[in-house]
Amino acid sequence: MSNTKNLFDKVWDLHTVKTLDSGQDQLLIGLHLIHEVTSPQAFEMLRDRDLKVMFPERTMATVDHIVPTQNQARPFEDNLAEQMMSAIEKNCREFGITLLDVDDVRQGIVHVVGPEQGLTQPGMTIVCGDSHTSTHGAFGSIALGIGTSQVAHVLATQTMALGRPNVRQVKVNGELGPGVTAKDVTLYIIRKLGVQGGVGYAYEYAGDVFDRMSMEERMTVCNMSIEGGARCGYINPDQTTIDYLEGRPFSPKGAAFDKAAEWWLSLASGPDAQFDDVVEFDAADIEPTVTWGITPAQSVGVSENLAPISSYPEDEQTLIKEAFRYMELEENQPIKGQKIDVAFIGSCTNSRISDLREAAKVVEGRQVSDHVKALVVPGSQLVRKQAMEEGLDKIFIDAGFEWREAGCSMCLAMNPDKLVGNELCASSSNRNFKGRQGSPTGRTLLMSPTMVAAAAINGCVTDVREMLSAVTA
Structure with a gap:
């Protein structure tokens, strides 16, 4: 791959099916995560057009938004929540999609279970009908929140049309002080760049502060990219990424994992990678x-x-x-x-x-x-x-x-x-x-x-x- 390409452009180009007359690119979507709130209307759109889910094995469903955290006995006390729960159960059963419901020990918040299960991997395109899908960018993927009509389109075609954003590298170097966490880092960046500062950009988080972070800390940072206006945020895969993914249920196994890890690492933005903008911050300036x-x-x-x-x-x-x-x-x-x-x-x-x-x-x-x-x-x-x-x-x-x-x-x-x-x-x-x-x-x-x-x-x-x-x- 070109030494001047950043990870975002590498992954985008690898998933581009064609460039449309609109100027947008049609991207193949590697993983589609769905939950109970933004999917019911999408499945109805498929039924109205007599369409099937093209690649149900590339779709994973969980329940999180409406799920009570105190009394989870069914039916739920909230009738609307019970209706949503029943709808996703029916839809996943009918369209052949795996559902992590409250009776499944793997159930949880969609952006927690994806990485936890090893579904989220470097070099993927990932979408979900949820703003904070950018979380998955911590693994070196392009992860985007989408709307309900786009959820339907991805279910039916495993692709979606997107305009390519610019890429801004956000660098934080130095030593974080005691008590300063990944959440403080991301809030500081948003404070400095503003909630509209990332509009039109994907953010690449770089610098030794992010290099030292665990995968869970990196997920915290990428999660809030959308709050700074960015279309998504990501961190280049490294040995920390590889170590986290090894042994996860959906990660490759044995020699296949070693081969995948080698490719994942090759996706990282090199020292000559080009960006549309670069901003830098000093870790010493960040406090709780x-x-x-x-x-x-x-x-x-x-x-x-x-x-x-x-x-x-x-x-x-x-x-x-x-x-x-x-x-x-x-x-x-x-x-x-x-x-x-x-x-x-x-x-x-x-x-x-x-x-x-x-x-x-x-x-x-x-x-x-x-x-x-x-x-x-x-x-x-x-x-x-x-x-x-x-x-x-x-x-x-x-x-x-x-x-x-x-x-x-x-x-x-x-x-x-x-x-x-x-x-x-x-x-x-x-x-x-x-x-x-x-x-x-x-x-x-x-x-x-x-x-x-x-x-x-x-x-x-x-x-x-x-x-x-x-x-x-």
Whole structure:
């Protein structure tokens, strides 16, 4: 392959069936992940045209968005959720698609189970009817969120038409300070580049900070690419990628794995790879980060005060004023010490075993504040099982957290887990939009799982570094 091609262009070119008259490329899709919310209408489109799923073996279904995390007895108490559940069961049965339902030990959030099962592999094109499909780019794949009509098109043809975005390399070099996590890195990047900064781009995350990250940390970073406006985000495959995939249920085996690994590594952007844009950040400038507003870019380091409205560009000040008003916050006030009502550890961004382990370190031997409702929702049944084998569930329960079943839960509240009134939630999820967590007036502060754990214990936004130093003292 050309030494001047970045990974994105290599993978895109390998999957291009033809260039259409529209100027878009028709791409072959290697893996199609579906769930219960964006697939029912797509299957009806197939029925209306008497079409079949072209490659059911390249499609995998799970249930996550509407699944209750407390009482999963069927039928679900929510009639609409039960209808969606019944629909995906019927559709997968009729069209020959494997479904990971709540009775399957592999069930979980779609962007957790794909990598966990080894379905997600370098060099693939991956789509799902979900914004945070960019998660899978952590493996060196082109992973895109799509709409329901596109879900139908991929089911019927295993292809889709796309315009090729530009590629921006986002480099972060240096050493991250204590208590600074992958979530802080991605929130910092979004803060600096803006929620529209990535429009028209795919992001390649590069630099020694990402090189040192585990695969689960890389997934956290790529997951939130869409929140910065990027079409997708990816990290080049390396030995960390290979080690993670070896032995996974859907990974190649034996000599086939060795051959695949060699090819996967060859896809990485070389030292002469060309990009449409390059931006660089210093890891030393990043501290534990908290969103304060109504977009993921409206954030500050935990030691900072909220900036005055006049410090923002004039064309942003209307939105900033709206954010202050909605969040019931004021200019110049510190974010540290802000009282919270709810603490949520979960979502496709931060519900993996490493997230739970790190949060448990903060929680162990402490108690959730009396006024805080705190819950931990593992990203999959397998994560939940592993956490329980390690005794993490007991640590959380003893501290006063609710220990739940796997699902999307309070990230988007298409299930019973919702904020009430204007409750303020410290959340490890990915969006802090108005009403995102189930209440039209509910408020969300995005942060890392360890920061959520610290806030739950103290009842307010807390600099987790202070608590970590107490643990190690």
